[in-house]
Amino acid sequence: MIKKEVEIKNRTGLHTRPAAMLVKLASKFKSDFFIEKNGVEINGKSIIGVMSLAAEQGSRLILRFEGEDEEEAAEAIVALFESGFGELEGLKNEENKNGQGQSY
């Protein structure tokens, strides 16, 4: 078994796109993959699970890998976290509340 601690670097956290990337990558490996946040552990191959972790930027997660290809899995998945899921330094968007927010 391998345990690794990672930090969410991308600004938007594990929202849909990063979650899908993570699950897709994890599913390529035979090993089991779990993610723990604040004492809650979920299956890292479940997109609903990953999304429900509600991991925001700066969250620390413990990754656990167990199985025959655990080393490769750990390496690949940690690298994905390190890369910030390939996201550009994003801007935080918020829907304009007063509606008439277009500017000219």
Place this chain on the structure above:
Amino acid sequence: MVKGKVIEGIPASPGIAIGVALKYEKLKPKILKKELKEEEVSGEIEKFLMAIERSKSELRKILTLAVEKLGSKGAEIFEAQILMLDDKTIIDKIIERIKGEKLNAEFIIQDEIEKYIKFMQSSGDDYLKERAHDLEDLKNRVIRNIQQQKWLSRFDTSRIVVAENLTPADTILFSRNQVLGYATDLGGMTSHTAILARALKIPAVVGLKEATKSIKTGDLVILDGYKGILIINPEQDVVEEYQNKIKRIAEFERKLEDFKFVPAVTIDGRKVTILANIEFPEEVNEALESGAEGVGLFRTEYIISNGTIPEEDEQFEEYFKVAEKVYPYKVVIRTFDVGGDKIFRDYHREDNPFLGWRGIRIGLDKPEILLSQLRAILRASVKKNVWVMFPMVSSIDEVREVKKYIDLAKTQLKEKNIPFDENIKVGVMIETPSSALMAKEIAREVDFFSIGTNDLIQYTLAVDRGNETVAKIFQEFHPAVLRLIQFVVESAQRAKIPVSICGEMAADPYATVLLVGFGLDELSVTPKMIPEIKRIIKTIKFKDAKRISKRALVFKTQDEVKNFLMKELKGIIPEIEI
């Protein structure tokens, strides 16, 4: 019962509907715990798997409809839901529990998914909280499919749909029916219902607060999407009044049809180019169908979604899509005009955002953002019909600096042998008093100007028009504003660069004559105003417009200007009160 009760909301999509209300209440599936006999277990699992498949195929249909109507960006939420339905880990877990606990599928699904919904709801992040709604929706969909009820999404005759709130899926599905209008308790101008209703050209009023409380299915309702009101069980004379209004509007619109595809040339031969302002690529069709001769303002903020700016490649695809559709006409792409009251609220706070970090200021502070957008815009310019424009410029230094980044972006593309228009036109928005007053000097540095009147007025008069207390003194015809506009146009003409105007003022029939008279080459307006603006231009003489605009500059107050215009333009501008 009080006849003709009026409730007020937010006008979300223009138009008037008179019809019978259909109150739409979301069914919450009833879930009972039921023990299964050994021989029922495999059938239950089968039912569960079929419900997943059925839900997937429903969502794929909705996705197709949504992509068609909202574009791929607006359809993202359905993609996420489909992705969640593919969650093998959870599906296996549910099957395992049905087998082990010998309980009905609905109960196990409810129990299993609720845990995740709770986790999500406890997040501090609004975006993830919203995803909890998506998961809840999805769970209900699967359970409904197990119980094999159909959600109401088709009904026979034309109805005004009244609901507390509509999910994007509801709105999309309803749109396949004869919906006369949408009325919802919740929502604002940018809610899914509002955006979609506008795209579908269905009248809508949102944010009514008590519509579902006050209306019963079967009530006669008038929905006024211009004023943002609902009239419940109106008196006969009110109905007739509205029927006449519908007729008048239809007649007026029919007349305007004739002006759609003719060039806007004054009686004495002065041609003004009429362009469209758009916010999403999907609006290009509407713009062209309304008679636009290009896009004078393509806002790019929409592309920033869920807190992320897409990579250069994705941006390029979006911009190119528009450039291709508009070709051979041009599209003026404005770089991100974020900041102010719009974005960064979560982690970037300012006491005075409109005077803060926004528009080009952000681009210059975050060159990586600016450069990737510039490369994407340049790449979209291969057909030589793309112009690039920068918002919120307040000094000539910014103009010079921004031009360096354009050169840098060009060099970067050349190194990779990526084609683009070497002579892309570079312009700025004139929307601050300082840029207007420096227009002569700035004009020598750029290829074109576009006057953004909304901000120019706001900054010149120091009035936030979103602030109800002072909104009254937001005056489009304030002499100070008119003088600035006139000066900017004159400066552009001296430097022999084209100048257009893209604020809401350009779409005000009274202002049209004034602006044409000042000598603006182009007016860029919301697509639906194009035929009307063309009609006005075709009705006037440039000579008269020049005289009127010159004269308008001598007045000292907005009222004086307006009275003068009303007198001069009597008979040219129809008295149509909508």
